[in-house]
Structure formats: C-alpha cells, structure tokens
Amino acid sequence: MLYIDGISLTKLKNELNENLKNRRVTKVFQYTPLSLSIFLGKINLYISASPNLPICYIATKKEVAPDKPMGFSLSLRKYLVGAILVKVEQYKTDRILLLSFEKINELGVKQKVKVIIEIMGKHSNIILVDDNFIILDLLKKFSLEENKLRLLMNGAQYKFPIVQEKKSPLDISEDEFWKYKNENTLMKNVDGIGKISNKYFSDFKKFKDTINDAASPTLYKLDGIVKYGTIINFPLGDYEEIRFNSINEMIDTYILETVNSEQFTNKKRDLLKITEKELKKNKKIIKNITKDIKKYSTYENYKKIADILAANLYSLKGYEKNVILFDFYENCNIEISLNPKKTPNENLDNYYNLYNKHKRGFLHSKERLEFIKKEIEYLESIISFINLANDKKTLEIIEEELISNKYLKKIIKTKKKKKNIKIMPPKVEIDNRIVYYGRNNIENEYVTFKIGDRHDTWFHAKDVPGTHIIVKDNIENLSDETLEKVALLASKHSKVGIGETIRIDYCSKKYVKKVKGSKP
Numbered sequence: 177m178l179y180i181d182g183i184s185l186t187k188l189k190n191e192l193n194e195n196l197k198n199r200r201v202t203k204v205f206q207y208t209p210l211s212l213s214i215f216l217g218k219i220n221l222y223i224s225a226s227p228n229l230p231i232c233y234i235a236t237k238k239e240v241a242p243d244k245p246m247g248f249s250l251s252l253r254k255y256l257v258g259a260i261l262v263k264v265e266q267y268k269t270d271r272i273l274l275l276s277f278e279k280i281n282e283l284g285v286k287q288k289v290k291v292i293i294e295i296m297g298k299h300s301n302i303i304l305v306d307d308n309f310i311i312l313d314l315l316k317k318f319s320l321e322e323n324k325l326r327l328l329m330n331g332a333q334y335k336f337p338i339v340q341e342k343k344s345p346l347d348i349s350e351d352e353f354w355k356y357k358n359e360n361t362l363m364k365n366v367d368g369i370g371k372i373s374n375k376y377f378s379d380f381k382k383f384k385d386t387i388n389d390a391a392s393p394t395l396y397k398l399d400g401i402v403k404y405g406t407i408i409n410f411p412l413g414d415y416e417e418i419r420f421n422s423i424n425e426m427i428d429t430y431i432l433e434t435v436n437s438e439q440f441t442n443k444k445r446d447l448l449k450i451t452e453k454e455l456k457k458n459k460k461i462i463k464n465i466t467k468d469i470k471k472y473s474t475y476e477n478y479k480k481i482a483d484i485l486a487a488n489l490y491s492l493k494g495y496e497k498n499v500i501l502f503d504f505y506e507n508c509n510i511e512i513s514l515n516p517k518k519t520p521n522e523n524l525d526n527y528y529n530l531y532n533k534h535k536r537g538f539l540h541s542k543e544r545l546e547f548i549k550k551e552i553e554y555l556e557s558i559i560s561f562i563n564l565a566n567d568k569k570t571l572e573i574i575e576e577e578l579i580s581n582k583y584l585k586k587i588i589k590t591k592k593k594k595k596n597i598k599i600m601p602p603k604v605e606i607d608n609r610i611v612y613y614g615r616n617n618i619e620n621e622y623v624t625f626k627i628g629d630r631h632d633t634w635f636h637a638k639d640v641p642g643t644h645i646i647v648k649d650n651i652e653n654l655s656d657e658t659l660e661k662v663a664l665l666a667s668k669h670s671k672v673g674i675g676e677t678i679r680i681d682y683c684s685k686k687y688v689k690k691v692k693g694s695k696p
Contacts, residue, residue, distance in 0.1 A: 177404055178229060178430055180295065182269040182368025183345060184407035187391035188233070189273060191423050193264040195234060196221065201256045201277065205241040206249035210315065212302070213239070214252070214275075214291075216261060223293055223302055225315055229431075230300035232273055232293050234424040237432065251304055251313035255289045267336055269344055269368030271295040294337065301328070309334040342367040345387050350380045376410050393426035394419055395433075405430035440568045447562050447575060454583060455555040458548050465548065468541045475534030480505050481512055482527035485520070492520035554617075557641030560671035561616045573599075574616045601627070604665070607658045610648040613669060620644035621690070630686035635666045638679040642670025651684050 180188070199216035206212040211224040213235070222235035245253075259279035266273055275291040288307040294300055302315040311332050318328045326335045343352075345366050356362040363374040377383040386408055396404040396415035404412055407423050420426040480503070485492075488501045495516045503510040514523045558574065565571050578584045601619040603612045612627050614620035620643065628634060628646040633654060635645035645666050647654065654662075663680040672678045 178231070178427065178434075179370065179372055179404060179406045179410075180231075180271070181370030181373055182266075182271055183373060183387060184370075184391075185271050185273070185295065186266055186269060186368065187407050188423050189264050189266045191391070192221075192232070192234070192273075195219070195424070196261050197263060199261050201259050201261065204249055204252045204256055205239075206246040206252075207239045207241055209246065211239075212249060212252070212315075214256065223291075225294075225300040225302050227298035227300065230295045230297065231427065231431075232295065233427040235431070236428050248302075248304075248313055248315050252291075255287070255304060255312065256291075259287075259289070270336075272336065292334065296337070299337070303328070303334060305334045340364070345369070345383070348383075353380045353383055372406070372410055373408065376408075391423050392419065393423045395426060395430060402430060402433045440571065443568065443571045443575070444562060444565065447571060447578070448559065450578065450583060451555050451558050451562065455552060455559065458552050458555065461548050462545070462552070465541050465545045468537060469545065472534045472538035472541060475531055475538055478527050478531035478534060481510075482524060482531060484510065485512065485524045485527060489520055489524060494519050553641075556671070557617060560641040563671075564669060565615065570615050573618060577616060577618050606647070606661050606665070607655070609654075609658070611645060611662060611665065612648075613643045613645045613665060615643065615669070624685065624688055625690060628685040628688075630684070632685045633662075633682060634685045634688050635662050635680055635682045637666050637670035637672065638681045640671045640678070642666060642672075646685065651682070 196216055196219065199219065201214055201216055203215040204212065205215075210226045211222070214221045214223065220235045220238060221232070223232045224230055256277055256279075259277040262276040262278050264273060264275055272295070273293040275293070277289050277291070279287055281287045289312065290305050290307075290309075292301075292303040292305060294303070304312045304314065306312055311328070311330055311334050313330060314328060316328075317330075325338050327333075342364075343366055345368050348356075348366055353362070356365050357377070362377065363369045363371070369377070373386070377386070391407050392409035393407050394405070394409045395402055395418040396406070396412050397418065398415055403415060405426060406412075407426070409417075409419075420429070484501050484503055484505075487504070488499075491501075492499060495518075496514050497516050498511055498513045500509050500511050502508075514520075515526065518526065558578065561574055562571065565574065575584065599619060599622045601612050601614050601623050603610055605611065612623045614623045623646050624634060624644045629648070631650050633647040633649060633651045635647070636642060643666060645662060647658075647662055659682065663682070666680050667678050670678065
C-alpha cells in the first residue's frame with residue numbers, strides 16, 4: 177500500500193513545485209481511461225485517477241500511448257502544450273493538487289488554466305478548469321443522478337468536494353490536540369490526517385515534528401517484497417526499511433516493484449487461464465474423437481454385408497425383416513437385418529451408404545485426431561513458456577503469438593494496427609561460442625530459421641516443449657564438455673527443467689526443416 181494522506185501530500189506538493197515550476201509543457205499522452213502523462217521537457221509528470229492507486233509523481237519509465245489519442249488528452253493538449261507550469265498548490269491540507277499553467281494563445285492573450293487532481297480513492301478525478309474555475313473538461317464525467325452533491329460536467333462551475341469542515345494542522349494548539357486525542361476524534365477534526373498517521377501521533381511533539389520536518393520517504397519490505405510506501409517515516413513493525421532522498425524516487429520505485437510485478441503476475445495468470453482452458457477443451461475433444469473412431473471402425477462390415485446382399489439379390493423376395501445368406505468371406509451362414517418397408521435394391525443401397533458414411537467418418541476422425549494432438553502439443557509448449565517467463569516483455573510476445581493464432585480473438589475490443597514485434601532472443605557465451613535460445617515459439621522459429629546458419633549446431637529437448645538453441649559453430653568443433661553445457665541450458669528452458677532426466681537432441685541446423693503451414 178502506498179500511504180498518502182493530506183500531510184504527506186503537502187510534502188509531495190513542495191517537491192513537485194521545486195522540480196517543475198517554470199517548466200514548459202511539451203507533450204501530453206493519455207495511456208488509459210484513467211492515466212496520463214504531462215511532459216515538461218524530458219520530465220514525465222505521471223497522473224493516475226485509478227481507484228487502486230491514484231497518484232501524481234515524476235516517473236522515470238515511459239508507457240506506450242495508444243495510436244488514437246483519447247478525448248481528454250486532446251483537451252489537455254489544446255490548453256497545456258506550450259504553457260508554463262507557474263506553481264503547484266494544495267487545497268487546504270486535503271488530498272487535492274492544483275497545477276496552474278499560463279501561456280499566450282493565438283490571439284496574443286495570456287491564457288490561464290488549472291489542472292485539479294483529486295486523489296481520493298474511487299472518487300479520484302482529473303479536472304481541467306479556466307481561471308474562473310469553469311470546467312473545460314474532465315477525465316471522469318458524471319450525470320446529475322450519479323453525483324447529486326456537485327455538478328461535474330463541461331461548462332459547470334467547479335466546486336471542491338463537500339467534506340466536513342476541519343481545522344488546519346498548522347493551527348492546532350497542544351490543548352486542542354490532547355482534547356481530540358482523548359476523544360478519539362483527531363482524524364475527524366483535523367485536516368490531512370489518515371488512519372496510519374492518526375495511530376502514530378501519540379503525542380503533540382510527534383504531531384508537530386511530522387508537520388514541520390522534511391519528508392522521509394521510505395519503503396517497507398518483508399521477505400524482499402514491498403508491503404508499504406510512505407512519505408513520512410512511520411514505525412511499522414518488523415519490516416526492512418529502505419530510505420530515499422526524494423519522494424518521487426520512492427514512489428517510482430514502489431510503482432516499478434509492486435504495480436509492474438502485479439501486472440506481470442496478472443498477465444501470467446490470464447494467459448495460463450486461457451491456454452489451460454483451450455488445452456482442457458482439446459483433451460475433451462480427443463475423448464469424443466476416440467469414441468467416434470471406435471464407432472466408425474466397423475465400416476468394412478457394412479461393405480461385406482452389402483457384397484453378400486448383392487451376390488444374393490436375385491433370391492430376395494422383398495420386404496423381409498431379416499434373411500439368412502451364405503457369407504463367402506467367412507464361409508458360414510449369416511443373418512442380415514433388413515428394412516421390411518424397402519425393396520431389396522433399397523436395402524442394398526442402404527448398406528453401401530452406411531459403409532461410405534462410416535468410412536468417411538473414420539478417416540475424418542483420424543485426421544482430426546492428429547490435428548488435435550498437434551494443437552495439444554502446441555498449447556503445452558505455450559504453457560511451458562508462460563511458466564518459464566520471468567519478465568513482462570516475454571509474456572507480451574507470447575500474447576501476440578496467441579492473438580495471431582486466434583486464441584485471444586474474443587478479448588480484442590478494438591481493431592488496432594498490427595504491431596511489428598521486434599524479436600530479440602537472448603544470447604549467451606559458452607566456451608567462447610555465441611549461443612542463442614528462444615523463450616517462446618516465435619523466438620524459437622526466429623533462432624532456428626533466421627539466426628541459424630546451415631552449418632551451425634541446433635539443440636532441443638526431446639519430446640517435451642522447450643527452447644530451440646543455436647550454437648554458432650560446426651558440430652564437429654564442439655567438445656563433450658561444451659555439448660553438456662549447452663544441453664544443460666536446453667534442459668533449464670524446457671518443461672522438464674533441471675533435476676529430472678531429459679534427453680537432448682542435437683544436429684547440424686541444415687537437417688532441421690519446418691513443416692509447411694504449421695504453427696511457430
């Protein structure tokens with residue numbers, strides 16, 4: 177949890193003002209319906225109104241903006257690009273920041289606007305207003321039915337959120353502090369205090385020192401995992417404390433270590449869910465196909481019966497329920513069921529039709545069985561690569577592969593331009609030889625057929641999904657020790673992994689062929 181109350185936000189406001197004041201806006205990008213960046217030169221002021229993590233800070237990592245700009249970003253570009261950030265303010269000691277901008281418009285008139293950032297959980301918002309606080313545009317729009325307390329729409333007069341009137345922490349005397357503390361109403365009566373700071377302020381000295389002292393941005397870790405981030409240093413128990421020189425640096429580190437880690441985990445979980453669902457579906461299809469093969473496997477019997485009927489057609493009177501005829505295939509008599517409503521010729525045609533139908537069903541089921549087996553093999557390789565992935569970029573390449581093979585077709589909401597994926601398989605050096613390996617099927621194909629020369633050496637784990645490896649040297653030049661090291665790398669990046677028995681195939685790359693029309 178990133179803990180920011182009103183007092184903490186005051187210190188963040190001061191740092192933002194120090195770093196951003198008098199800088200000119202050069203670009204504005206909106207990444208999602210709830211997040212955007214205002215670039216002041218090379219400085220990326222990232223603002224989010226996400227209910228999970230509303231924030232405003234200087235970010236180091238740049239996100240990828242969509243090809244088509246969103247509506248709110250167009251309004252911000254119109255009023256902010258070329259403008260100077262005059263100052264960063266805070267409304268009272270509340271969780272509301274005001275960014276004031278000025279620029280000379282096309283008519284040579286000085287234009288003043290403000291970006292109001294309400295950092296209030298699920299009620300967070302980003303609002304663009306003019307110098308008279310008339311709303312020009314806002315990130316989240318509400319109807320009167322949705323927000324009866326204040327009107328939030330273009331052209332309306334902006335009003336700050338209606339909250340209980342509280343005293344400024346700067347104006348609280350020691351007597352008032354102890355009165356509210358004893359009544360357990362400190363958070364209710366004093367502005368800018370949150371739940372954690374309310375517990376921490378055990379006496380008036382701590383209260384005043386926290387307000388007057390400089391920020392002490394700190395991350396709290398447990399077993400190497402970030403649990404909390406605070407602008408004020410609170411004693412939070414048995415956590416490893418990591419101090420930072422600036423608030424923005426602490427927030428940036430918190431975002432990179434928690435949000436990105438969470439995104440990686442969520443994407444990995446989602447991709448596994450999709451592929452495992454497809455795998456389960458295909459395994460169920462295999463069972464049904466196996467039943468069909470068993471059902472249609474007796475198609476030759478219908479031909480035998482039809483041949484026997486054809487040989488004895490002259491002796492049939494017609495409209496019998498069954499007849500006993502000589503089976504010249506088995507040299508014995510056989511009883512054949514007939515449809516009494518049909519003529520002998522119609523019964524004969526019926527058995528030949530059954531033969532053709534069952535034969536087609538049998539051959540089709542056999543072909544489909546082979547196809548589904550390959551699908552299962554492919555999906556198992558995808559699951560293996562997802563489990564082996566250790567960064568978000570690798571998962572994104574796997575996601576693109578699944579989209580190209582139509583597994584993710586249903587979750588694509590808008591038609592986007594096809595991105596050219598830059599394939600960059602990792603490489604290592606083993607015994608002074610360059611070794612490339614793939615982390616997914618697309619990289620495997622690239623390593624084998626683009627990087628690999630016909631005289632290079634190719635490695636792959638036998639009969640299990642795993643990496644394709646190219647050693648940039650002839651197979652004759654590789655010692656047993658080198659072969660073992662490369663085989664260990666192939667084992668590490670396979671479904672089996674290190675510690676289990678596994679066979680590794682290797683040969684000159686010229687003997688490796690791609691089946692036409694097959695998946696990567």
